[in-house]
Amino acid sequence: MPQQQTSSPEQGRQSEQGQRFDWWAEPAAVPGQAPRPTHRAPADGPGTDGPGAEDPETGRPEPDGSTEVYRSVQHSEAFQQIRHSYRAFVFPVSGVFLAWYLMYVAAQAVAPGLMRSPVAGPVNVAWLLGLLQFASTFLLTWLYARNARTKRDRAALSLRWDTQDQLR
Structure with a gap:
């Protein structure tokens, strides 16, 4: 019976076809293609009148029109x-639960x-209250x-559609 070979992390992270198994690492460069950028700069940089414009006094980005709509x-x-x-x-119901x-x-x-006291057959008070915890969870979900x-x-x-109309 053939025995499978296992490799340790130190022995490499590629299969026989060259496929990488370290999914957390950056993607391998493909020959013939330019490498993908890992960070994109904003289209409008500081000092422009676009969405990336900064307030000269605070240095914070100035709000665009959509920000004002959402604030209103x-x-x-x-x-x-x-x-x-x-x-x-939510607050009262969460407190009660x-x-x-x-x-x-x-x-x-x-x-x-008291919790060991039998209620019916093998079911005692602890089991009954535990099952009622599940029942109350489903009841509260339905009520919510x-x-x-x-x-x-x-x-x-209605508020969502009004907001979308203002953003057009």
Whole structure:
């Protein structure tokens, strides 16, 4: 039976056909082709009036028109309502779920006898609460998707189309 030969990293990184196995290294140069640049300079350099122009006082790039559009959208009442709706759901629900999880972990540590109490057959309180953790995860995922669909998606889509119209 033929034995496969293995090579160590020190013995080279090429197969018999010359294919490289070190995928993290830069690509090998192909004969007859110019090497690919690894870094591209911006099309408009500093001191020009294009997107790469810099503010002479601060040295920071000057914002172009799209930056101002996105900033105005961020400060708009519609965007603030979408953010408020998101936070009003996510923060309380995350807090409740975290408290529920920590209660389960604390009960395991503080009351192991209670957690070993049988509920039905081989299922004890610990198993029941552990399975309820999974059930609550699926329930919260469904609630989040329903909340997003009913309260935020239409407003966010409308805001997106308005923004795209302003960028044209």
